[in-house]
Amino acid sequence: MxxxxxxxxxxxxxxxxxxxxxxxxxxxxxxxxxxxxxxxxxxxxxxxxxxxxxxxxxxxxxxxxxxxxxxxxxxxxxxxxxxxxxxxxxxxxxxxxxxxxxxxxxxxxxxxxxxxxxxxxxxxxxxxxxxxxxxxxxxxxxxxxxxxxxxxxxxxxxxxxxxxxxxxxxxxxxxxxxxxxxxMDREVPGFVANRLQEALWREALHMVAHGEATVEQIDRAITEGPGLRWASQGPMLTFHLAGGQGGMTHMLDHFGPSLLSPWTRLDAPELTPRLRSDVVAGCEAEAQGRSIDDLVAERDHSLIAILRALGRA
Amino acid sequence: MxxxxxxxxxxxxxxxxxxxxxxxxxxxxxxxxxxxxxxxxxxxxxxxxxxxxxxxxxxxxxxxxxxxxxxxxxxxxxxxxxxxxxxxxxxxxxxxxxxxxxxxxxxxxxxxxxxxxxxxxxxxxxxxxxxxxxxxxxxxxxxxxxxxxxxxxxxxxxxxxxxxxxxxxxxxxxxxxxxxxxxMDREVPGFVANRLQEALWREALHMVAHGEATVEQIDRAITEGPGLRWASQGPMLTFHLAGGQGGMTHMLDHFGPSLLSPWTRLDAPELTPRLRSDVVAGCEAEAQGRSIDDLVAERDHSLIAILRALGRA
Known part of the structure; x- marks a missing residue:
């Protein structure tokens, strides 16, 4: 058999x-x-x-x-x-x-x-x-x-x-x-999604432990903010659209320095030319020829559909 | 004036x-x-x-x-x-x-x-x-x-x-x-949502830099996974439901040790009795009397609505 x-x-x-x-x-x-x-x-x-x-x-x-x-x-x-x-x-x-x-x-x-x-x-x-x-x-x-x-x-x-x-x-x-x-082609503790989720979860626990935010503020910060975008476009594509027409290239060059800001307790990786080009190429591959305008229109369409689906528009 | x-x-x-x-x-x-x-x-x-x-x-x-x-x-x-x-x-x-x-x-x-x-x-x-x-x-x-x-x-x-x-x-x-x-009642660099978003973003960049995941895998890991939940229930309430009927209390007692696992590069806070009870109390306050069954039903209802809104159900 x-x-x-x-x-x-x-x-x-x-x-x-x-x-x-x-x-x-x-x-x-x-x-x-x-x-x-x-x-x-x-x-x-x-x-x-x-x-x-x-x-x-x-x-x-x-x-x-x-x-x-x-x-x-x-x-x-x-x-x-x-x-x-x-x-x-x-x-x-x-x-x-x-x-x-x-x-x-x-x-x-x-x-x-x-x-x-x-x-x-x-x-x-x-x-x-x-x-x-x-x-x-x-x-x-x-x-x-x-x-x-x-x-x-x-x-x-x-x-x-x-x-x-x-x-x-x-x-x-x-x-x-x-x-x-x-x-996945290799074993990574926590795989992909749990690593991302766990980084966010640990930062959230640190914030509660230090009185920087309440449990409710943390949840609202996500459900009223980036959580709405992440149901339709992931964190990479989200930032691809944050740079305006320049896309991820502009985003990394413009906001790259904020990687050094104390915006989380997690140390940033060095933004080497290799990492920069890998991220830009990955976003371009994911966009599959869609322009920034196309992606913005898709994002807005999805956001409206999600807000409506949740009775919030 | x-x-x-x-x-x-x-x-x-x-x-x-x-x-x-x-x-x-x-x-x-x-x-x-x-x-x-x-x-x-x-x-x-x-x-x-x-x-x-x-x-x-x-x-x-x-x-x-x-x-x-x-x-x-x-x-x-x-x-x-x-x-x-x-x-x-x-x-x-x-x-x-x-x-x-x-x-x-x-x-x-x-x-x-x-x-x-x-x-x-x-x-x-x-x-x-x-x-x-x-x-x-x-x-x-x-x-x-x-x-x-x-x-x-x-x-x-x-x-x-x-x-x-x-x-x-x-x-x-x-x-x-x-x-x-x-x-917010105090100044925190990155405020609330950007701290959470930035922790996830930095972990994602580390993963790309180390060849642990591609840009597309990172985006799909979020849009097909936790991103769908986070549009309707934040990370805290999400974990409140991951513990079954025991809620966040069971979740912290059961998965607390995974805080020490290498699931992200971000070190975990110590899960003190104070932090544990603050998180549990925060989830209970947010639930506003809704039972785990109520919250599960709401989550499922929202997930279906979101999947439909995105043409994925």
Missing amino acids: GRVAPAQVRRITCVGAGVIGGGWVAYFLAHGYAVTAWDPGPDAESRLRHLVEAAWPALSEIGLADGASPDNLAVAPDLASAVDGTDFVQESAPEDLDLKIRLLGDIDAVTAPEIVVSSSTSGYGMSEMQVACAHPERTVVAHPFNPPYLIPLVEVVGGKATDPEVVEWTSEFFEHAGKAVIT | GRVAPAQVRRITCVGAGVIGGGWVAYFLAHGYAVTAWDPGPDAESRLRHLVEAAWPALSEIGLADGASPDNLAVAPDLASAVDGTDFVQESAPEDLDLKIRLLGDIDAVTAPEIVVSSSTSGYGMSEMQVACAHPERTVVAHPFNPPYLIPLVEVVGGKATDPEVVEWTSEFFEHAGKAVIT
Whole structure:
């Protein structure tokens, strides 16, 4: 029995059924998969069914796949029966390295060796976690964002012993399943989005600790400010438009010195000619020929749509 | 002649007509104010009229105030005539401290002393900038976000010599003019939103410099991930919901140790009992009695609306 093609996956096993694992269960069910879940916690099944029920109206509103139903969820009494006949395993246990190592080893021991075993870990590298597996080559990280049934992003990255074909298979599977995938070519603690989010979160905690801003001011500063832009254009493209017609080039040359200002507790990188040209080239590639005027019009259109969607325009 | 009440402002002077100054001009015009602009740059008037024209469709779509028209814009030949008879001055010159000091001194010298003079600076404190003013008590910072005609946030903060009543007047004026105002009780370099944004931006630049992520991956990591949440719930409330029914308390106790993980180059603050309880209390205050289930339902509702508004659901 070989591994099925990413588009041929029908049965998915979800190990761990907390906020993230339960969110995955709801997502996979809504996309028409048959899901078998296993969680060793007390009341795991009732908590999981409550979670799926709570997510279902949102998923129905977006649109369910043919045949999608909460009835396609089975809760298994043990790990071995949970992975029996599965096409794909997604592990979402608590963030505890020893637990993850042991659990991935247990999953590995009872799952057919060609089946891809993926972890929702929000920060560990698979190299650290795959050490107790006899078949580490089929283990991979696929990191979602809360709630996994609505936020598109999944970050996919392998560990040292992971087969590059498994990384590719996993990215294709999640794309087929409707996710927005970032495939990383190396392990970085926290991956991409959590590194950015964590820098902001730590600065926010410092500000609260020093009485510089309240919790509410921090949230309003984002939801009434840059948070509205970041739903449609990321931080790089946002600054590409802050420089007027000169784009990111003007922005870096004009605001580059503010990198040295004490605007955050995080030290700035040196703005070398190489970094400058990489950032400018990246923005140009992302713009795909759209002029600054085009991007400004798109941004404004998106901002109005978002403000309206939130009842704020 | 005393200062008019915030709701009685009719004529506004905008000094500087680049991306931010021009955005302010468009915003004030759309809200029915008469605006006089002055900018010493070449072609300032034609660039400004182009900017107002480009913003006008968006502003019309949101809804114009009675009598609002681009015809209510006058471009003055010099600073003295620009401030003649004005009710309020908003300065949006380039970010150069010496220039700001000189320009605010010049504005101060020709403007009736009771008129509030506000600066769009994105990072300087008014204490640094008001030093050449004979009437520093009427100078204040009101920092907008690009584009000022669509992003609601304005951060208002005075300098050492600023009259607290001027800070209050300015916050009331911008609230009356339809903005979401954060009034700060102390000067912090970068204010609130730029500190958070800058921490994220610097982490992103470090990642590009080290080949950990491309410009496009950074933007997608935000627009497909946390950026979608941050348009409706800020980073604090987002994490309040990441802890399941236990809220921020569970989140800090469960993920607190990840503050020590190398998920960003920014060192974490010590999670003291005081900081922990301030953050938890702040989230509870912000929730205003809404349960975790209520907040989850609101978040999902907003996420779906945002995804739909962006044509992504």
